[in-house]
Amino acid sequence: MIDVGDGAAIPHKNDAGLFTAWRIAFFGSIVLCLFLAFGRPDQYMAIFLFVPDGILITFKVTVGAILLAIVFGLIAGLGRISSNRLINGTASLYVEIIRGVPLLVQLFYIYYALGRFVKIPDMLSAIIAMAFCYGAYMAEIFRAGIQSIPKGQMEAALSLGMSRGQAMRQVILPQAFKVVLPPIGNEFIALLKDSSLVSILAVADLLRRGREYASETFNYFETYTVIALIYLIMTLFFSKLIGIMEERLNEGR
Amino acid sequence: MNVIRTLTSLVVVFAALAVTAFAAPKSIKVATDATWPPMEMVDANKHIVGYDIDFLNAVAKEAGVTVEFKNTAWDGIFAGLDSGQYDAIISSVTITPERSAKYDFTDAYTSIGQILVVPKTDKTSRTIADLKGKKVGSQIGTTGAMEVKKVPGVESKTYDEIGLAFEDMAAGRISGVVCDEPVAAHFALQKKEYKSKFKIVGKPFTKEGYGIVVKKGNKELVALLNKGIKAVKAKKLDVKIHTKWVK
Numbered sequence: 001m002i003d004v005g006d007g008a009a010i011p012h013k014n015d016a017g018l019f020t021a022w023r024i025a026f027f028g029s030i031v032l033c034l035f036l037a038f039g040r041p042d043q044y045m046a047i048f049l050f051v052p053d054g055i056l057i058t059f060k061v062t063v064g065a066i067l068l069a070i071v072f073g074l075i076a077g078l079g080r081i082s083s084n085r086l087i088n089g090t091a092s093l094y095v096e097i098i099r100g101v102p103l104l105v106q107l108f109y110i111y112y113a114l115g116r117f118v119k120i121p122d123m124l125s126a127i128i129a130m131a132f133c134y135g136a137y138m139a140e141i142f143r144a145g146i147q148s149i150p151k152g153q154m155e156a157a158l159s160l161g162m163s164r165g166q167a168m169r170q171v172i173l174p175q176a177f178k179v180v181l182p183p184i185g186n187e188f189i190a191l192l193k194d195s196s197l198v199s200i201l202a203v204a205d206l207l208r209r210g211r212e213y214a215s216e217t218f219n220y221f222e223t224y225t226v227i228a229l230i231y232l233i234m235t236l237f238f239s240k241l242i243g244i245m246e247e248r249l250n251e252g253r
Numbered sequence: 254m255n256v257i258r259t260l261t262s263l264v265v266v267f268a269a270l271a272v273t274a275f276a277a278p279k280s281i282k283v284a285t286d287a288t289w290p291p292m293e294m295v296d297a298n299k300h301i302v303g304y305d306i307d308f309l310n311a312v313a314k315e316a317g318v319t320v321e322f323k324n325t326a327w328d329g330i331f332a333g334l335d336s337g338q339y340d341a342i343i344s345s346v347t348i349t350p351e352r353s354a355k356y357d358f359t360d361a362y363t364s365i366g367q368i369l370v371v372p373k374t375d376k377t378s379r380t381i382a383d384l385k386g387k388k389v390g391s392q393i394g395t396t397g398a399m400e401v402k403k404v405p406g407v408e409s410k411t412y413d414e415i416g417l418a419f420e421d422m423a424a425g426r427i428s429g430v431v432c433d434e435p436v437a438a439h440f441a442l443q444k445k446e447y448k449s450k451f452k453i454v455g456k457p458f459t460k461e462g463y464g465i466v467v468k469k470g471n472k473e474l475v476a477l478l479n480k481g482i483k484a485v486k487a488k489k490l491d492v493k494i495h496t497k498w499v500k
Contacts, residue, residue, distance in 0.1 A: 112417070115424035122410075122426055202390065202410045202421065211328050212411055215394025218355050220332045 026236040029229050036226065047213055047226045054209030055230060061126055061205060062192045068131030069191070070184065073138020078168075080143040091139065098136035104197055106133050111201045126198040134191055138184065145180035146172055178249050185242030189235050196231070206230060280319045281474070282339035283309060283465075286327035288414040289392075290439045291498040292345040295324065304435070304498040305343045308362060309465070311490045316481035328393050328413060331356065334468055341474065342466040345433055347396045349461075357471060358464035359478045362491065366457025367400050368434045370441045372422060372450060378429065379455050381407055387428035390418035396461060397431040415440070423450055433461075435499045443500070 036044040079091025098106070110129040111122075120128065149172050157167035199208035210227035214220045285293045285305060293303040301322045313320045323339050330342055334356065345365075348358045371378050378384055385406040391397035393411035401409040410427055412418040418430045419440045430437070434457045441451040465482075467474045485491055 112420055119425050200413055202412045202417070204410070208411065212393055215328050216351070216399065218331050
């Protein structure tokens, strides 16, 4: 089977021993956070108490956007392999346009430019914008995943009397899902980090909370240290989780 | 060899410049967040203009220095002063006890207050407290943002630029914007896109003074700027600048 993408790279199987890079980074960050919060409470405790609702918003935006992006990606990915020229053309146009416009510009565009015509609440607007962008990358992942399944599979399913749609749903996609899971995991981590961009839309995510705190207390060093550590803990946690899911899937092979 | 010689001479020149710059500040670098019309903004020719700009130029003339303005995002404008990227900030900075603890201010050069702007369709709200359960916008790290946060039950939304807050109110996502009174007047009374949509309600509800900010302990610069401010006020130049920008 063709391996698409490099999977979640950090928790690598070849890492041996107690002190893997992941463990050092993950537990090191947690220990550092605890040390700062309780060892230097005067400077740091207030920051840790100020940002939790921002973590929740960051999490909501990320999860909402990745789910929606998978939907967009699957539709556009199927469109990209469609033999119907209109569907194929539309899906390809979507991928080309979105991949050619910076995410930050897309966020401004969907939020402020389209905000003139349609009224979308701020969080939803941020989620849609992120999903719209990541959907284009997801489309390519799905396209590659589906195309990685040998043609014989489809032919066999068709010769068994399945319709094309049935074959896609019951034979191709379940196999393709295994192939696309690692790169989708990577996209999830990337999206988690890029979700910090929504702070420019005044969505009160982790970064926005940090900036609010820093701009009123002027404790820039302390605040951004904490913000970076929290992002790091989140991404390391999820990359590990994705790595474990991946291993489980491989065991079933 | 030549390279080394050039480098050495460059170092000497820079050292000499640094020494002279330290001895007599001929030119000072000043940061401003030019998104706060009419106090500081970027005009159609991409020049930084506004009340603060004219005012500081007048002060500098009286004090015998020149000013080089640097357009800097508000969020982080104090951090740039910490790291020495510029010598001072003139950006409608209200003198507050919290800020005074970390930075030095000149004497207040003008006084203003925070004021609430709401959509014209809102017939009842007079104060921030009337907007309980609703979202109220302001610029991040401003005294306006601090006033909004003081009111329980109101959801504070902070924007990088005040213009984005007004735009969000035009899109119907927030129910009010709090900012300095001259800025509110600029957006709600003068900007043609917003004139028909927004209104200012009530009177300014805080009393604040703007000061020029310098790094803690930079006594010479504070003294120099204060001398300039005094001279400008004595000549009533500030009144002229005020009528030019604040209508």
